[in-house]
Amino acid sequence: MDVAKIRSQIPVLAHTAYMNTGWSGPSPRQVAQAMKDRIDLELEQGSTTSGVYEAGKEIQARAREAAARIFNASVDEVLVTRNTTEGINIVMSGLDWRQGDEIITCNLEHGSVVVPSQMVGLRYGVAVKVVDLDPHDPRETILAKIEAAFTPKTRMVFISHIEYSTGLRMPAEEIRKLTKDRGILFMLDGAQTGGHIALDMARSEFDFYSIPGQKWLLGYEGTGALFIRQEHLERIHPAHTGGRAVASPMDVHNFQPNPHTMEKFLGGSASVPLQAAFLEATKFIEEAGIQNIEARNLDLAESAKAKLSEIPGVTVISPSERRDSSGLVSFSVEGQTPVSVVSRLWENHQVVVRQVAYPAGVRASLHFFNTEEEVELLAGGVRELA
Numbered sequence: 001m002d003v004a005k006i007r008s009q010i011p012v013l014a015h016t017a018y019m020n021t022g023w024s025g026p027s028p029r030q031v032a033q034a035m036k037d038r039i040d041l042e043l044e045q046g047s048t049t050s051g052v053y054e055a056g057k058e059i060q061a062r063a064r065e066a067a068a069r070i071f072n073a074s075v076d077e078v079l080v081t082r083n084t085t086e087g088i089n090i091v092m093s094g095l096d097w098r099q100g101d102e103i104i105t106c107n108l109e110h111g112s113v114v115v116p117s118q119m120v121g122l123r124y125g126v127a128v129k130v131v132d133l134d135p136h137d138p139r140e141t142i143l144a145k146i147e148a149a150f151t152p153k154t155r156m157v158f159i160s161h162i163e164y165s166t167g168l169r170m171p172a173e174e175i176r177k178l179t180k181d182r183g184i185l186f187m188l189d190g191a192q193t194g195g196h197i198a199l200d201m202a203r204s205e206f207d208f209y210s211i212p213g214q215k216w217l218l219g220y221e222g223t224g225a226l227f228i229r230q231e232h233l234e235r236i237h238p239a240h241t242g243g244r245a246v247a248s249p250m251d252v253h254n255f256q257p258n259p260h261t262m263e264k265f266l267g268g269s270a271s272v273p274l275q276a277a278f279l280e281a282t283k284f285i286e287e288a289g290i291q292n293i294e295a296r297n298l299d300l301a302e303s304a305k306a307k308l309s310e311i312p313g314v315t316v317i318s319p320s321e322r323r324d325s326s327g328l329v330s331f332s333v334e335g336q337t338p339v340s341v342v343s344r345l346w347e348n349h350q351v352v353v354r355q356v357a358y359p360a361g362v363r364a365s366l367h368f369f370n371t372e373e374e375v376e377l378l379a380g381g382v383r384e385l386a
């Protein structure tokens, strides 16, 4: 991987040590350019003009194909969305919930898992069971705790594949095995995975999976992608829908919905410039190679955890085992609030990190464009503060 070349294509890196991809990644110049080119084309020629409109359709089709490649899924099982949370909501608000169903999630979750689950609970009388995990729980313990929460009423396990606050990589394949045998649905929030680790829906047999464009894929806010396994498509009612959902929407006397397509979730028009950026971003990631990215991010994270844990007064919150780890590294500094560490790292060294609420800490996101020198800068900055 030519890291120097990659860095030269991401302008933000010229003046910051950007370690906040888990919130929003820094876009490469060509990703912004793809969006600008499309905006200019629409500006100069009009978005519905002959040729321009068709080119827009082509961009949307290619963006969907790119999303299918990221998931390693069939195009028919994939939709380009506006963000992770939209994809989650398509599934959660569309499933045929029954009163008394149970959803299992855990205490380390993001609001995009917690709130849609609880809202389903309130609306349909579904119980949300929260399994308490420690970020340092060995995976056998995580699996045992989740399994212990199962009852005959368990309908879904819904967790993040990589937990946003600690970087814990959940043993998703093993959870899939536990759920599959019992006919329990398994949904993953992939906000921290798309563009970060290799995904393989075909092999892993997950039921539902939602990712964003703006984080590890280095695209823009306003894009994401959703995977729904083909066999479940029919049972997900389109809570939001529109004319693009059926072949002949104006044929009011002969309404023929097609419950087997992802198109049924298309509520209306989409932003072609944003999808052009999404497409270009996926190319950038694919060129670097997702396996290379995953390995490099783990190396950087390992190095950061080793350096940080040597500093007196610093506690590394993220898991230490490589197989449970990701490019997200969280830590706390004794006697200092996470907010003050975040702002001082920025003021003193232009290191961009963020604070996370639970477990309370500072989170550095290490992606393939980051370097060992930047990890040293982070550790040095924390050493000064500690």
Ligand SMILES: Cc1ncc(COP(=O)(O)O)c(C=O)c1O
Pocket (backbone or CB within 6 Å): 022, 023, 082, 083, 084, 085, 086, 110, 112, 113, 160, 162, 163, 164, 189, 191, 192, 211, 212, 213, 224
């Ligand atoms: C685990 C998790 N889920 C969901 C989200 C929200 O993502 P989006 O803005 O793409 O809906 C985030 C990030 O902010 C996240 O970390």
